[in-house]
Amino acid sequence: MALWPNTLMGLPNTRRRLANARGQVQNLSMDKVMDELRRLTAHAENRRTETGIPRVAMVKGKIPEHQLAGLYEPMINLILQGGKTLTIGDRALRFDSASYFVISVDVPATGTVHQGGHGKPYLAVALTLDPERIASLLHDLAADAPVTLMDRGFSVCPMTPQLLDAWVRLLRLMQSPEDIAALAPAYEREILYRVLQGPQGWMLRDIALPDSTLARVRQAIAWLRKHYAQTVHVDVLAEVAAMSTASLHRHFKAVTTMSPIQFQKQLRLLRARELLSIGVIQKASAVAYEVGYESPSQFSREYTRFFGKSPLKDAIEVRNHLQANERSEDRFQPNA
Numbered sequence: 001m002a003l004w005p006n007t008l009m010g011l012p013n014t015r016r017r018l019a020n021a022r023g024q025v026q027n028l029s030m031d032k033v034m035d036e037l038r039r040l041t042a043h044a045e046n047r048r049t050e051t052g053i054p055r056v057a058m059v060k061g062k063i064p065e066h067q068l069a070g071l072y073e074p075m076i077n078l079i080l081q082g083g084k085t086l087t088i089g090d091r092a093l094r095f096d097s098a099s100y101f102v103i104s105v106d107v108p109a110t111g112t113v114h115q116g117g118h119g120k121p122y123l124a125v126a127l128t129l130d131p132e133r134i135a136s137l138l139h140d141l142a143a144d145a146p147v148t149l150m151d152r153g154f155s156v157c158p159m160t161p162q163l164l165d166a167w168v169r170l171l172r173l174m175q176s177p178e179d180i181a182a183l184a185p186a187y188e189r190e191i192l193y194r195v196l197q198g199p200q201g202w203m204l205r206d207i208a209l210p211d212s213t214l215a216r217v218r219q220a221i222a223w224l225r226k227h228y229a230q231t232v233h234v235d236v237l238a239e240v241a242a243m244s245t246a247s248l249h250r251h252f253k254a255v256t257t258m259s260p261i262q263f264q265k266q267l268r269l270l271r272a273r274e275l276l277s278i279g280v281i282q283k284a285s286a287v288a289y290e291v292g293y294e295s296p297s298q299f300s301r302e303y304t305r306f307f308g309k310s311p312l313k314d315a316i317e318v319r320n321h322l323q324a325n326e327r328s329e330d331r332f333q334p335n336a
Contacts, residue, residue, distance in 0.1 A: 038080050055188070056184075081123035082116040084111060133188065157198055217252050217256070234249065272291045
């Protein structure tokens with residue numbers, strides 16, 4: 001009888017030890033998969049590099065910040081090495097190889113990549129989201145699938161072994177291109193399924209539902225992308241989204257962290273940087289008018305605040321970088 005209480009007291013410790021052991025095995029397994037993913041994507045370049053798998057791209061190394069500033073499309077982004085910081089509106093999100101990033105709407109952002117430890121380069125892969133493929137999965141989800149209250153159109157989520165396993169099978173297809181057409185859709189479907197079952201699965205579900213609040217915000221975003229240089233009348237934008245003005249403003253800011261006017265301003269600044277960098281228009285004042293500003297001085301102030309440099313100084317730096325890359329590519333062309 002004296003042994004009975006001691007046995008009971010030992011059970012919680014035993015359970016903890018077993019749980020810790022299972023966690024260690026799981027971590028070792030995930031580390032092994034991550035190592036394979038890094039090997040599979042080691043040939044990526046420091047710009048968007050196509051994998052040959054539809055909607056899947058990769059990138060590696062030091063990426064200039066001007067390449068990381070732009071309009072990000074809906075995607076699932078997986079960091080394999082190093083880390084990344086994205087600034088969207090007034091929010092800065094940092095994520096690394098222990099997590100993945102989901103964007104469910106087109107959103108302007110600026111970013112910085114962080115190299116891995118011991119000089120290892122930044123390495124990441126991304127899957128561009130296709131609403132039709134997500135919609136085809138919704139019928140297979142359980143009715144009580146996890147739901148999180150909508151607060152924004154992007155989020156960082158913890159990585160899981162099941163999701164990593166689907167990713168590695170998808171990227172192995174780079175080694176057997178003849179299998180891509182037959183197998184890639186199944187592996188992509190599994191990745192989407194795992195994310196749909198995760199804590200932010202509501203974002204993917206709402207992408208595929210035409211009458212969801214997120215879908216209506218996306219309609220407003222599409223209109224802003226097309227008419228970014230025009231004066232925005234919020235009542236017109238609300239009509240496009242089939243929402244009241246107050247509802248549009250509230251939900252638009254919840255999803256993007258920006259008001260429609262702030263969103264439009266960032267679209268204008270990103271387009272202005274593109275025009276200045278490629279030299280289509282040389283003068284900042286001319287670019288200001290081209291993207292919809294009525295005051296060049298206001299344009300210069302807002303550009304400097306957003307990018308941290310004046311329009312012309314920033315354009316010169318970006319052009320110099322682009323020219324240096326072109327010279328480097330020419331130098332290593334086998335037929336040059």
